[in-house]
Amino acid sequence: MRSLLFPVRVGVLAVVLAAALATSAAAQPSSPIARPSPDQERALPLVALGAQLFAGNCAKCHGDRGQGLAPSKENVGPGAGGAGPSLRGVGALSADFYLRTGYMPLGDPHDQPQRAPVLFGDREIRALTAYVASLGKGPPIPNPSPDEGDLGAGRRLFTQHCSGCHQVVAQGGIVTGARVPPLQKATARQVAQAVRVGPYLMPKFSKKAISDRELQDIVRYVMWTKHPSDRGGWGISNLGPFPEGMVTWLIAIVALVATCVIIGKRVSS
């Protein structure tokens, strides 16, 4: 029976794996980046280069002048055009964040942006950021210095504002309708940007809710979570009560029961 089923199982596994790979590949745009020739790129001034890159890679969803496109039957779906929010007034802060995390470009407008390899070069990103910033008055790229932040205050603020979704050691998780990214790969600047942008389903935090000073503390704490000090001993991936419960039930209780059995055997013999 087993030998008969085995190839079938392998086949099913292969299909599942292939499907998973295909889905993850679909999150990235199928077409490569459209860019001018290297000589032209070097020659063009920053905003002009940004305009060209935008027209080639972003305008399909965000509109030819960054005005945004509403979805319709024609422009959403595989192979069709796209839909996306207006970029007027989002500023250099948003553009820099989305491009340097690899969140943009996004393959399907219905997907959640995920951290991915960055497809643009550094000068290209600066060009696109300058172009988006020129579309309307918006916030500049922040420059947090986490070393000046207060770790304790950061932990308190993170617990208050962020840990409900991102988990207290910033390991991420799942909320209704979205995956919450872990923050271990985020740079200090990206954390500061995300708080003001509120990517995907995350809320924005105004300066009234979290001041720049407090934001610096939060960034300091998030940087600390990349290498937390596990004072209790074994951190168990710092994932919280579930793995800790598993350790309790699968290891500690088994050890206790084994001890009891051994004691019982010694007494009866």
Place this chain on the structure above:
Amino acid sequence: MSWLGRILIALLVALGLWRRRGDDEGERIVPAGERSPRAELVVLLLLFGATLCAVGFVVIYAIDAIGNQTQLLGLALGLCFALVAAALIVISRHLVVTEDNEEDYPEPGGDQESQAELTEILRESNSRFTRKRLMAGAGGVTAAAMGAALITPVASFGPWLDTDSLKETPWRRGLRLIGVDGLPLFADQIEQEVFYTAFPEHAPRDVIGSPVIVVRLDPAALRLPPERAGWAPGGILAYSKICTHAGCAISLYRTPKFAPTQPRPALVCPCHYSTFDPARGAKVMFGPAGRPLPQLPLMVGDDGILRAAGTFSERVGPAWGGVRGKPRSV
């Protein structure tokens, strides 16, 4: 010493005088064991200590001002159990008759004769005790104290008899909304995609009917029931921050960056992910909550500050027997 100590001493004296009658009946099955008053004294002291610990647990629980309360509670209860365990060990080692048996004890539920035999074995097995009633009394007192200690934390479940405070709210028409920083909330400062926590001015913040969560949605996206028209000036909505499932604070706001292709805005409770739709009167979209979040009608004063235009649409708080009905403003 405590009154309990005195009672114990009184018991000791009274029962000490009332010695048990001597062995009367004829043939024994279990041989009479050697008596050990010293072991009995040790058991009594251990039980007394356990009782003290159990009473200490109740006292520590009752006095909130004690620092490190949790640790002390654990210590008291742990010591109590340890002392009882020690008492039981002393009893089993020194005060229970042990005998070497060649044959098995008779099965319980057998014929009349073996039943009587079993009862006799049981009765005679405590022959090493000199002060049976005192020991039983001490055991009873300890058990009662432990029972009291174990049942005391039930008081933390919340009010039992006086539930009026759960039906009250400080909100009434005209009260201004005050932010976490103590400053009033101005309507034109409320941004979309941001959530705010607010409290009624001049009212306690730590009562269940106090905190509200304030969000602004596109007025065109609102789908409020018709009787709530005008409750959301400029698309600004206020709902109770207390989840209607288990009373946690709603502290997650799901808000799409691009509404057409992303999930709808939602207020989410971090405890069990009850998800409420702010555009539709906080109807439950997902999760264990059984009813919508109560909505607070808003208006904008002449000074541009957000004010309550009335009280909550329903009673605030987690699910319980008396939660249906209108709240009372105090």
